[in-house]
Amino acid sequence: MSEAVVSPLPAGPPASTRRGRPSLLVIGAFVVVGVVTVCAIGGAAVAPHDPSAQNLLVTLTKPSMSHPFGTDDLGRDIFSRTIAGARTAIIGPLIIALGAMLIGNFFGLLAGYYGGPVDSTIMRIADFLFALPALLVAIVVVGVLGGGYYRAVILLVLLFCPLDARLVRAATLEQRGRAYVEAARTLGLSRRRIIFHHIWPNVLPVAIANATLAFAYALVSLSALSFLGIGVGPGTADWGRMLSDSRTLLFENPATALAPGIALVITAAAVNVIGDWLYERVSDSGRVR
Amino acid sequence: MSHPHFARFIGRRLVAMAAVLVAMSFVIFLFLYLAPGSPEQILLGPREATPESVAAIRHEYHLDQPFLTQYFLWAKNALRLDFGRSIITHESVSHEIVQRFRFSIQLAGLAFGFVLLVGVPLGLFAASKRRTSVDRSIVAFSVAGISAPAFATGLLLLYLFAVKLAWFPVFGQGSGFFGRIWHLALPAIALGLTAMGLILRLTRAGAATVFDQDYVAFARARGVPRRRILVAYVLRNALIPIVTASGLILAYLIAGAVLVETTFALPGLGSLLVEAITNKDIPVVQGLAMLIALTVVFINLVTDLVYLAIDPRIAFEAAHA
Numbered sequence: 001m002s003e004a005v006v007s008p009l010p011a012g013p014p015a016s017t018r019r020g021r022p023s024l025l026v027i028g029a030f031v032v033v034g035v036v037t038v039c040a041i042g043g044a045a046v047a048p049h050d051p052s053a054q055n056l057l058v059t060l061t062k063p064s065m066s067h068p069f070g071t072d073d074l075g076r077d078i079f080s081r082t083i084a085g086a087r088t089a090i091i092g093p094l095i096i097a098l099g100a101m102l103i104g105n106f107f108g109l110l111a112g113y114y115g116g117p118v119d120s121t122i123m124r125i126a127d128f129l130f131a132l133p134a135l136l137v138a139i140v141v142v143g144v145l146g147g148g149y150y151r152a153v154i155l156l157v158l159l160f161c162p163l164d165a166r167l168v169r170a171a172t173l174e175q176r177g178r179a180y181v182e183a184a185r186t187l188g189l190s191r192r193r194i195i196f197h198h199i200w201p202n203v204l205p206v207a208i209a210n211a212t213l214a215f216a217y218a219l220v221s222l223s224a225l226s227f228l229g230i231g232v233g234p235g236t237a238d239w240g241r242m243l244s245d246s247r248t249l250l251f252e253n254p255a256t257a258l259a260p261g262i263a264l265v266i267t268a269a270a271v272n273v274i275g276d277w278l279y280e281r282v283s284d285s286g287r288v289r
Numbered sequence: 290m291s292h293p294h295f296a297r298f299i300g301r302r303l304v305a306m307a308a309v310l311v312a313m314s315f316v317i318f319l320f321l322y323l324a325p326g327s328p329e330q331i332l333l334g335p336r337e338a339t340p341e342s343v344a345a346i347r348h349e350y351h352l353d354q355p356f357l358t359q360y361f362l363w364a365k366n367a368l369r370l371d372f373g374r375s376i377i378t379h380e381s382v383s384h385e386i387v388q389r390f391r392f393s394i395q396l397a398g399l400a401f402g403f404v405l406l407v408g409v410p411l412g413l414f415a416a417s418k419r420r421t422s423v424d425r426s427i428v429a430f431s432v433a434g435i436s437a438p439a440f441a442t443g444l445l446l447l448y449l450f451a452v453k454l455a456w457f458p459v460f461g462q463g464s465g466f467f468g469r470i471w472h473l474a475l476p477a478i479a480l481g482l483t484a485m486g487l488i489l490r491l492t493r494a495g496a497a498t499v500f501d502q503d504y505v506a507f508a509r510a511r512g513v514p515r516r517r518i519l520v521a522y523v524l525r526n527a528l529i530p531i532v533t534a535s536g537l538i539l540a541y542l543i544a545g546a547v548l549v550e551t552t553f554a555l556p557g558l559g560s561l562l563v564e565a566i567t568n569k570d571i572p573v574v575q576g577l578a579m580l581i582a583l584t585v586v587f588i589n590l591v592t593d594l595v596y597l598a599i600d601p602r603i604a605f606e607a608a609h610a
Contacts, residue, residue, distance in 0.1 A: 128309065136581055139544075139563075140574065224439075247444065261445050262437065265438075269436035270430050272435060
């Protein structure tokens with residue numbers, strides 16, 4: 001009750017955590033993402049067993065030396081499947097985050113720079129898409145039409161870009177009035193050059209921070225679709241799919257659920273921590289860059 | 290609310306809302322044509338396709354009419370909440386929905402209670418302990434909550450509290466008021482965790498800025514009790530972003546219910562949707578999709594009205610744009 005009364009300065013974290021070294025949590029998050037990325041690139045090559053090899057002699061074994069997390073009902077090695085599952089956990093969300101960022105940035109820059117009818121048309125469409133609950137739309141549309149993982153990825157790119165467009169539009173509006181834009185205009189540079197070579201680099205940090213958070217949400221959404229059986233095909237080593245298969249195996253070998261579940265939560269949390277950290281760095285400078 | 294621009298603002302929103310609903314209803318109607326298989330096959334479902342049964346189905350669902358007429362007939366029935374019959378149970382779609390509705394409302398209500406009763410106090414507490422390890426732990430907890438998908442936390446909770454510790458039942462719906470709450474506790478926590486993390490952050494961020502205001506410092510200097518400062522000064526002002534975010538939270542809860550009801554094998558609307566999708570029961574999917582569309586559009590309207598009540602300039606600008 002005492003400290004805030006005397007503090008004359010606006011509160012904020014001490015300067016050392018603000019700009020200097022990232023905290024231990026952030027470093028840990030980068031390590032997690034690094035490990036998951038290695039697993040995603042290596043796939044079956046870094047796994048001790050073939051992730052899809054069935055061995056009906058060792059079904060539902062408890063964790064042991066040769067099978068650190070035990071095996072599932074078909075005798076597949078849970079540890080190897082969890083490692084192999086990193087691939088669908090990285091590829092789809094990466095496409096969604098980058099795709100939504102590029103499309104959203106393009107339309108956000110146009111809306112912010114041109115204003116007027118261009119702006120109101122783009123933003124009206126963005127508002128409509130933004131109001132749709134992305135995961136539910138993906139469940140219904142991919143569920144009815146079929147098409148699985150990659151159709152879900154394309155749909156989510158579309159549903160995620162309005163947020164990017166909104167953010168970038170707001171940042172562009174702020175940049176448009178700056179002196180450097182005025183200068184570029186006076187020099188007679190083309191609009192395309194001003195928008196993409198002068199303004200875009202200045203709004204990109206916000207867009208990248210947002211794309212990181214979008215990646216985490218895309219990861220959760222895609223694994224939810226796989227969990228419901230409308231994402232990746234049956235038998236694929238995917239965290240959502242593994243969780244769905246493990247529901248009936250909780251009593252026999254809980255690791256069938258715990259390994260992919262914890263991998264999913266920790267990866268999503270790590271990406272969120274990095275995204276928050278990026279956002280803080282971007283907004284700490286008071287303005288965009 | 291008597292000013293003409295308020296009325297104009299609301300009128301515009303209602304027109305936009307109706308237009309969006311018509312567009313959505315057309316897309317939802319198209320499901321029958323976009324889904325793999327012919328409409329006759331879909332509507333016959335597991336029944337045998339004889340020339341007579343196909344003709345009967347074509348007549349019953351107006352498939353013998355021109356395409357746009359089909360849509361208008363479908364939309365006219367939809368307005369009367371008639372979406373046809375489930376191809377699996379042969380019950381009417383609205384009957385199926387009504388049967389499952391109460392259960393989902395109970396689950397969502399319990400989850401919403403959890404979100405508010407845990408998220409808001411923890412957020413306030415964290416804000417009052419800013420830059421301490423308590424604050425950092427609470428924030429880390431909220432990040433974990435936001436990152437954790439409902440089905441993963443659901444399974445982890447199920448393993449820990451139902452299988453390992455046996456404090457809660459593994460499945461079932463429970464009877465009586467307390468039996469129901471006991472059975473729905475784990476699903477409600479799994480469902481509410483993400484929204485709880487969001488509310489916690491919003492409350493903390495909102496409260497943190499209010500704590501820095503001069504009037505709070507002045508209230509402290511006057512010796513206003515700590516609890517009164519928290520509730521009457523900080524919470525009241527921090528509530529504004531929470532109220533405006535509640536639309537987002539409801540959308541989270543609806544999507545999460547689909548996952549949680551599947552995880553815990555509960556008979557709600559979410560599991561009905563998944564069952565209907567798995568069985569290619571398009572009439573049920575259409576009925577549920579229309580219900581979702583209506584809910585989303587309604588939530589957006591309410592959110593707009595709340596903004597309007599908080600900041601009348603929005604209505605003024607909109608009316609003069």
